[in-house]
Amino acid sequence: MVVFLFPGQGSQFPDMFYTLPNHPKVEETIERANICVGENPYDWSKHSALQSSRNVQLSLLTIGVGCAQALLSEGISPQFVAGHSVGTFSAAVTANVLSFEDALQVVKYRGEKMEEAYPYGYGMGVIQGLDNYTVDHLLQDARKEGHTVYIANENSETQIVISGCSKSIEHAFSIASEKGAKKMQWLDVKVPSHSPLFSELAEKIDQKLQTINLSAPKIPYVSNRSARLLRDSEKIREDLAFNIEAPVRWHSGMTMLYERGARQFLQLPPGRIYAELASQVFEDVRALSLTNNLDSIAKFLRRSG
């Protein structure tokens, strides 16, 4: 049994639509996105278009759902689904909680509003080599000094993503360095995701989701905010809506799955960061990423049950 991992913003790269597995379900999904949004999805991943969070988010949703559908049609059904940030929408669609078209509408809104709210001067960065507790305290101190910066994501015990005003992130980087952080790096994300800066927008997304028909998940879904397994559509709705205002507890979510016995993880495109994290953190885990070798991955997963 395998866990599907759906990446969030930061994993995108130019022209990624051209690198997807050649599979009818992928093409069909891209076509559905085209009809639903009225734009050519291939254009979303052009180098210049990726400057827009909205395009990135729509791309990630379409690619995640398309590749998951392809695997499902090849007989690979996941034991659990876990999405990161906008990846939660891909996970929820794959778990049959909402339709792809409904997800496209919500994600389009989500992306546009996020961008509108913070068009420039904000972003996200990663600190390596300090734990969550240390970074949390460091940011609390920074906020007391008037900075706008929050923990956005716990990737692993010593890899913490922060979010906020660019200048505050720079400040946090310099303090982190003094405290012994090994590496600090900007992420390719232009908005301060997973922070209270998006509380208002989260409410609006929730209102939008409440008008949509949601079903109970066919596959248990890992919550971003609580690192719990969710089997109830109401709770999944809240997680989809409010994950932009709270840190993603990715590492806890993965640990929870591991404790439940999950040992095979597959990251859907684009990228392979979450697969790599899983194999770094857990010694006896097999973590793969689906690049363009869908046939061999499907065969492999079928063989290993």
Added chain:
Amino acid sequence: MTQASKAKRSWTTRRDAKRKRMQQADHLLDGKYVETNQVTQALEMLIHPKDRVVLEGNNQKQASFLSEALADVDVDTVHDLHMIMSSLSRPEHLDIFEKGIANQVDFSFSGPQSLRVSQMIEDGQMQMGNIHTYLELYGRLFIDLIPNVALIAADQADAAGNLYTGANTEETPTIVEATAFREGIVIVQVNERVDELPRVDIPASWIDVIVVANQPYQLEALFTRNPRHITEIQILMGMMTLRGIYEKHQVQSLNHGIGFNTAAIELLLPTYGESLGLRGKICQHWAANPHPTLIPAIESGWIDSIHCFGGERGMEKYIAERPDVFFVGRDGSLRSNRTLCQMAGQYAVDLFIGSTLQMDYAGNSSTVTRGRLAGFGGAPNMGHDPKGRRHSTPAWLDMMNPDETLVRGKKLVVQMMETYQQGNTPVFTERLDAVDVAKESNMDTPPVMIYGEDVTHLVTEEGIAYLYKTDSIAERKEAIAAVAGVTPIGQEQSLKQKERLRSNGIVAYPNDLGIRHSDAKRSLLAAQSVEDLITWSDGLYDPPEQFRSYWS
């Protein structure tokens, strides 16, 4: 008081209740045996809501077939159980709570499920009694946590229901005793039914229901340390410990745990220890699991006796051929007993040595990290000074404070670790994470593993701190700092302070012990690989697959 004034009551309610349950399940039983595929049905009849249920499982042996069966029972029939478990370690152990089959727990260790335990307590799916030490948990089974039902595992049963638990006897007799002799129901999964047992570990009259499991119980090789991974820093620390503690205090009897540090010491006995002329003078009696890294010391005549908590996969044949050293049955196989070995390790040995992830400046240590509830198993039992002890050995007497009128000795409790943990985190910290964890989880007391007042020695790659010689908290902190290297507390200390402690014999550095850093080489290990251990054992040690490295 006259006879008439005494209210009439039944004195056999427990017996009657048991009889009734057994009658309800009678149609599923052929003698004591229930069919493999009817076990869940049997559990639904034999276990009632709110029962106290002991599910056998520790860090080695697991009653895995019964735990899966329990997770499958109908929650409308069986619910709100109070589980008592040495170890919460398998996914379905937690599923039992998630489904509502159980809601209360008392346990000792939950390392492999520590995040989910923490989540489920937060979510109210699990109410925690206490995180116990092994001996407290076993003790409570006879006092106020007496089980209604015990679910246990054995290797074999015969037609009458006698059990063979062999090398992995572990805590089975303790659990069964607490249950069977107070009218509880004992249900056992066996790997196979045989005509004749190699020996009887548990008599049939203590057992009520037997099921032949669809696969053998889970058994982990937890105490196997591949010598290939022992580092030269660990060898240096091992040499210091041998000279500066074992030799200095003439340590005769001891416990070693799971670490690579102590594996290094075991492999230094036949080489470095021999060169110091210590064979027959130290380390003769052990309360320990049958670590494969003990083989070279056994083979070269260092070790007189080893009593074991449990077995270790791959060591069966070797142990059977070394009955002078191990406790074995007439059939030749090991007899382990976790309760008795823990008790021996607590009360009867000179020295406990262990490792930790964090130590505060007063010497308190804990392996607890934030957001996890893991427990410590047996380390706190062995890692403390049992103050009532009175049999005097040279090591114990060496810890005496001669200024006291009623002089008495002390157990040697040694903490041994490198000053920096993986990920560049100093092991020494002003405040243990355990303090915050206690607050977050509403625990009555912080989950400290070993209390600073009990720690007599601290060994790091820098040197040894003889904490038992310190006479105040402040001096204890200084002594810790003197071996804390370049961690923040270590850097606070001046050379002058170190020199004072050194001249008072409170700390010793490698030079003081006649050890050169350049001597700490891997070639000093009696075995440098699992293959070497096999050779030492005359081919009797048969390591599990994951430790075979023919391809590397």
